[in-house]
Amino acid sequence: MATRADVAQKAGVSSATVSHVINNTKYVSPELKERVEAAIKELNYQPNMMARNLATRQSKHVGILVNDITNPYYGEIAQGMEEVAQKNGYMVSLFFAAGNAEDYCKNILQRKLDGIFFTTTKNPFSPQHINLFHEAGIALVNASADLGSSLGPDYAMAIDSLIKYLSDLGHTRIGFLSGLSTISQDLRFTSYLKMLEKYGLEADRALIVDGEFPYETTHRSGYAAMQALLPRETGVTAVLALNDLMAFGAIKAIREAGLSVPQDVSVVGCDDIFLTECIDPPLTTLCIRKKELGRQAMNIILNELNEKTTANVMVGVDLIIRGSTGPAVRRG
Amino acid sequence: MATRADVAQKAGVSSATVSHVINNTKYVSPELKERVEAAIKELNYQPNMMARNLATRQSKHVGILVNDITNPYYGEIAQGMEEVAQKNGYMVSLFFAAGNAEDYCKNILQRKLDGIFFTTTKNPFSPQHINLFHEAGIALVNASADLGSSLGPDYAMAIDSLIKYLSDLGHTRIGFLSGLSTISQDLRFTSYLKMLEKYGLEADRALIVDGEFPYETTHRSGYAAMQALLPRETGVTAVLALNDLMAFGAIKAIREAGLSVPQDVSVVGCDDIFLTECIDPPLTTLCIRKKELGRQAMNIILNELNEKTTANVMVGVDLIIRGSTGPAVRRG
DNA sequence: GTGAAAGCGCTAACAA
DNA sequence: TTGTTAGCGCTTTCAC
Numbered sequence A, B: 001m002a003t004r005a006d007v008a009q010k011a012g013v014s015s016a017t018v019s020h021v022i023n024n025t026k027y028v029s030p031e032l033k034e035r036v037e038a039a040i041k042e043l044n045y046q047p048n049m050m051a052r053n054l055a056t057r058q059s060k061h062v063g064i065l066v067n068d069i070t071n072p073y074y075g076e077i078a079q080g081m082e083e084v085a086q087k088n089g090y091m092v093s094l095f096f097a098a099g100n101a102e103d104y105c106k107n108i109l110q111r112k113l114d115g116i117f118f119t120t121t122k123n124p125f126s127p128q129h130i131n132l133f134h135e136a137g138i139a140l141v142n143a144s145a146d147l148g149s150s151l152g153p154d155y156a157m158a159i160d161s162l163i164k165y166l167s168d169l170g171h172t173r174i175g176f177l178s179g180l181s182t183i184s185q186d187l188r189f190t191s192y193l194k195m196l197e198k199y200g201l202e203a204d205r206a207l208i209v210d211g212e213f214p215y216e217t218t219h220r221s222g223y224a225a226m227q228a229l230l231p232r233e234t235g236v237t238a239v240l241a242l243n244d245l246m247a248f249g250a251i252k253a254i255r256e257a258g259l260s261v262p263q264d265v266s267v268v269g270c271d272d273i274f275l276t277e278c279i280d281p282p283l284t285t286l287c288i289r290k291k292e293l294g295r296q297a298m299n300i301i302l303n304e305l306n307e308k309t310t311a312n313v314m315v316g317v318d319l320i321i322r323g324s325t326g327p328a329v330r331r332g
Numbered sequence C: 001g002t003g004a005a006a007g008c009g010c011t012a013a014c015a016a
Numbered sequence D: 001t002t003g004t005t006a007g008c009g010c011t012t013t014c015a016c
Helices: A004-011 A015-023 A030-043 A049-056 A072-087 A101-110 A127-135 A155-168 A187-198 A219-232 A244-256 A290-306 B004-011 B015-023 B030-043 B049-056 B072-087 B101-110 B127-135 B155-168 B187-198 B219-232 B244-256 B290-306
Strands: A061-066 A091-096 A115-118 A139-142 A149-153 A174-177 A238-241 A266-271 A284-288 A312-315 A317-320 B061-066 B091-096 B115-118 B139-142 B149-153 B174-177 B238-241 B266-271 B284-288 B312-315 B317-320
Touching (some): A004 A015, A015 A030, A049 B049, A061 A290, A072 A091, A072 A290, A072 B091, A091 B072, A101 A127, A101 B072, A115 A290, A139 A290, A155 A284, A155 A317, A174 A187, A174 A219, A174 A244, A219 A238, A238 A244, A244 A266, B004 B015, B061 B290, B072 B290, B101 B127, B139 B290, B149 B290, B155 B187, B155 B238, B155 B266, B155 B284, B155 B317, B174 B187, B174 B219, B219 B238, B219 B244, B244 B266, B290 B312
Parallel strands (some): A061 A115, A115 A139, A149 A312, A238 A266, A266 A284, B061 B091, B115 B139, B139 B149, B149 B312, B174 B238, B266 B284
Antiparallel strands (some): A091 B091, B284 B317
């Protein structure tokens, strides 16, 4: 593989000049420029990023930490992030919440990743790890808050609309399938509580199902949560699940209990992964603009790197009404 | 951030010695070794991979090309690959079939990726690109065949079992929703044809629905394919879809046509993504060991890199019978 | 057994 | 405007 020196020689210029035409970092006379470009083409020269990165002390490599890439939600976010990363000459690598934090940390530090997007609150990294990242000058974007920039879905308004919608349909006993811990400060959960209050509905503790350690938010935990909720005889007529996968599981549990959706229980998901519209019944859900989220994450990282500015942004969430919700009926 | 020179100084040895204790590349007396290790710990020294990679001419960085990471199928493969990559000090980056091949190619070459796993036949890279990869000594693992090592699911036996199973249930008109082009040499399709013949069933062209360019294998294309198949009045009583997503879409189309699954039409998917067991009815499908596939991919790359051996392996596929298939009934 | 020093390919002062 | 050169941090011969 040709190196910069080869190009310089072939073009009859210095290697610095080659650098300058490649990086557009200084004026080079049109004539030389042309000669250099010709040489590059001829030799099919490709700059060696490892060398460049060593010299510039940046890797042009970022990471995305996902809970479970098997959830289409994260997949779409990753796609959005990759899209703008690619446009800017960055690569994105995957990290899994279930992976080994120590190994990941070492990798991140040693490879000098330029930035990381934590899409999930389920973060394997300890505050010490985060500190190391900070010291290394890595741009951090967190779904929730505090460290570096923050970026996440703005659930509050959509959940407001949702509770109003359900309330208008006559629902007064609205459950919440959390998947997370009791003390969760998840915005979905806190918004749920707040909006219940706003619309004069009772936030009965029995209507709320927490997850169990290790916390999971899959169809399986949704199934388990609903199985836990139904026998409680709370008079529940509607539930909001932390995400669509959990909602799928909840629907299954409801059916297995001999009830139907939405006649007996209305079910609402969150995320709006593409499958929501193809299951039966189609799922009412809170639609997060996932690609947008991913794009924003990369943009924020880019800004943090280039302009040294940190940002706090929230992306919109919309209530999408489909077939899994309907009027409340009193069960005997 | 401390460098190797700092460590050397603190330990009172040369930087070469530090290298040797870190990489275990030469005998170093226990005494010095200990001093070096102490210094490393004390300075919290982390080797700079960019420098090391420059010197060793390998990036310890591999890629995985996926069709659509939003399909849990690919997500699980990526997870498997990442798992063994991490264990071996490699990072894996994502490439999307829909991405810009030119940009990707440049990236791959310039960053000196050590290997790439093409999980999908839908490959944006031209033979010229592939050639460049070859010349650069990049380990290539392809789902189908020919370039470098090959790795993919072994559909043939499972499809044999499937056709036998359906045939035993009285199905004689079995459709195929391909998503791909007419001339597809996809092993699922060719196995389907072969097994129809084996069990004495007719491979009516009208029972086969090709995809349309740009080929897609999502629930949407499954929906469209089934909508195309139903009006043909072929007497179809069972269909095999290229993957589970397409099967989901097919089920939706069947229902919208006023028919039911499996009473009127049996539906079979492929991949066994986790959602198959939580939709209604649970989907009969061909289960691919996805994590295994990902792990194998990384192992093959590692072997190709270290032992210069190439491999051709297929991972097992199992027929999983669930609720979406049942006895054939004569309609009309 | 250990260390000096010459790269790896590129960038970025600084000179010319 | 262009070229020289000293790094970037690590590996790896080759002397000692």
